[in-house]
Amino acid sequence: YLTNALHAKCSSLSQTGKMKPNKHKLTHSAEREFGGALGATCIPVFLPLTVLYLLSVCRSPAASVLQWPPPLPPTAHLWDPLAVVLIVGWITLQSFLYLLPIGKVSEGLVLRDGSRLKYPINGFHALSITAVLLIVCLWLGMPHGYLFELILPLAVCAIGVSYLLSMYLYIRSFWAPQHALSLGGNTGNPLYDFFMGRELNPRIGDFDLKYFCELRPGLIGWVVINLGMLMKEVELRGSPSLAMLLVNGFQLLYVTDALWNEEAVLTTMDIVHDGFGFMLAFGDLAWVPFTYGLQAMFLVVHPQSLSTLGAAGIILLNGIGYYIFRKSNSQKNQFRRDPTHKSVAHLETIATATGKRLLVSGWWGFVRHPNYLGDLLMALAWSLPCGMSHILPYFYVIYFTILLIHREARDEKHCRAKYGLAWDTYCRRVPYRIIPYIY
Ligand SMILES: NC(=O)C1=CN([C@@H]2O[C@H](COP(=O)(O)OP(=O)(O)OC[C@H]3O[C@@H](n4cnc5c(N)ncnc54)[C@H](OP(=O)(O)O)[C@@H]3O)[C@@H](O)[C@H]2O)C=CC1
Numbered sequence: 001y002l003t004n005a006l007h008a009k010c011s012s013l014s015q016t017g018k019m020k021p022n023k024h025k026l027t028h029s030a031e032r033e034f035g036g037a038l039g040a041t042c043i044p045v046f047l048p049l050t051v052l053y054l055l056s057v058c059r060s061p062a063a064s065v066l067q068w069p070p071p072l073p074p075t076a077h078l079w080d081p082l083a084v085v086l087i088v089g090w091i092t093l094q095s096f097l098y099l100l101p102i103g104k105v106s107e108g109l110v111l112r113d114g115s116r117l118k119y120p121i122n123g124f125h126a127l128s129i130t131a132v133l134l135i136v137c138l139w140l141g142m143p144h145g146y147l148f149e150l151i152l153p154l155a156v157c158a159i160g161v162s163y164l165l166s167m168y169l170y171i172r173s174f175w176a177p178q179h180a181l182s183l184g185g186n187t188g189n190p191l192y193d194f195f196m197g198r199e200l201n202p203r204i205g206d207f208d209l210k211y212f213c214e215l216r217p218g219l220i221g222w223v224v225i226n227l228g229m230l231m232k233e234v235e236l237r238g239s240p241s242l243a244m245l246l247v248n249g250f251q252l253l254y255v256t257d258a259l260w261n262e263e264a265v266l267t268t269m270d271i272v273h274d275g276f277g278f279m280l281a282f283g284d285l286a287w288v289p290f291t292y293g294l295q296a297m298f299l300v301v302h303p304q305s306l307s308t309l310g311a312a313g314i315i316l317l318n319g320i321g322y323y324i325f326r327k328s329n330s331q332k333n334q335f336r337r338d339p340t341h342k343s344v345a346h347l348e349t350i351a352t353a354t355g356k357r358l359l360v361s362g363w364w365g366f367v368r369h370p371n372y373l374g375d376l377l378m379a380l381a382w383s384l385p386c387g388m389s390h391i392l393p394y395f396y397v398i399y400f401t402i403l404l405i406h407r408e409a410r411d412e413k414h415c416r417a418k419y420g421l422a423w424d425t426y427c428r429r430v431p432y433r434i435i436p437y438i439y
């Protein structure tokens with residue numbers, strides 16, 4: 001209800017706030033997330049250091065997070081001009097592919113001023129063209145395994161780019177009209193707003209910066225780095241291991257799925273609700289490509305032997321996770337886009353005061369976040385090929401559990417504000433959040 005009141009307030013402000021730099025704040029400090037101003041000050045320092053620490057530990061022979069002193073690299077190993085060329089070249093290539101007039105154009109959800117933004121749906125084309133370019137480069141003899149040596153300078157450079165981008169986003173947001181500002185990132189506290197992001201959908205012309213960063217350079221970069229680790233293994237041992245093939249295959253499936261179903265990202269919390277600030281810029285450009293693939297990097301230095309039965313079990317786990325993840329996400333997207341479609345029309349729903357309905361049967365009647373459950377099962381399957389001897393390859397599944405529990409709580413708060421009593425009824429009908437009978 002508070003959100004709706006703010007929506008109405010912002011729509012009226014939008015009539016006046018177009019030309020002058022905006023200085024108004026839209027929310028009050030009581031609603032701050034991520035530990036408020038203190039969290040927003042510490043996280044931008046702590047997380048970039050965590051990326052560099054994890055990469056260093058992963059490449060060390062012990063690969064132990066408890067190792068003291070930690071195996072930190074000399075500063076000279078953190079910098080290489082080639083990394084700058086590769087990162088700038090990579091972002092330029094992905095921007096060029098984003099702008100290619102191929103694929104369809106889709107509309108996002110209705111914004112506070114009643115308008116809808118248009119988005120190019122050509123992510124899968126971008127992935128395919130990148131794959132062809134990569135194959136040509138490999139065929140011409142490009143030493144792709146060198147990414148293993150270059151990983152720290154690449155990460156430093158990506159972190160630098162995410163800082164520069166966040167500063168640009170923060171500054172330009174003061175010229176955005178009021179209705180284009182996010183409701184959560186405009187408290188008036190510069191550090192907090194820098195972290196959360198002031199502007200909702202910053203664009204340069206038709207180029208949507210948040211949508212581009214969410215799915216292109218980081219996500220595709222992640223699987224390109226994974227392939228680099230596979231090539232490094234081939235250099236060292238003559239052929240890729242089964243564990244490395246599984247990790248590469250699973251994560252490639254995940255990224256391909258995200259780009260194949262690109263349109264679905266238009267209804268996620270990040271695009272609809274969150275501003276574009278340091279959290280997402282750093283998450284998309286540095287955190288995802290350099291920590292989500294730690295398993296492949298771990299396998300280069302710590303080879304694992306995997307039995308056929310073990311591999312079959314892990315493939316089955318990933319398959320089940322993927323099935324739940326895909327089916328539940330597709331069911332909700334289909335329902336939100338067209339509730340009368342034959343695949344969802346038979347499902348039981350409850351009405352809400354907003355006019356939108358909530359599913360209470362099918363996947364969304366099983367638990368309140370079936371998509372998170374599937375995602376978590378996949379996360380576990382990505383770590384298991386690395387064996388049980390180290391905790392480091394399980395970093396992703398541990399971090400992801402924390403992220404999704406926190407995300408679920410944030411979403412719950414938004415839904416309760418949006419749907420009021422209907423949300424409480426839904427929670428009574430579907431009591432478990434992510435894991436049936438457990439959580
Ligand atoms: N790999 C990674 O790092 C990450 C992956 N993810 C994945 O991204 C995907 C999207 O996640 P996310 O954006 O967090 O959230 P969801 O896709 O789960 O969307 C939540 C929204 O769905 C709608 N909704 C909730 N319950 C119902 C219902 N019963 N019936 C109809 N609509 C409902 C509500 O929005 P409304 O009613 O307004 O439509 C709610 O705000 C997930 O699969 C998640 O696992 C997410 C974060 C990180």
Ligand SMILES: CC(C)=CCC[C@@H](C)[C@H]1CC=C2C3=C(CC[C@@]21C)[C@@]1(C)CC[C@H](O)C(C)(C)[C@@H]1CC3
Pocket residue numbers: 047214215219254257258265268270279280282283284287288
């Ligand atoms: C620690 C830190 C800075 C966290 C920031 C969070 C981001 C890394 C994630 C927030 C939501 C994300 C999503 C995906 C990747 C990670 C981030 C950006 C996603 C693109 C992965 C692929 C999925 O299929 C997806 C498209 C559903 C998903 C959307 C959310």
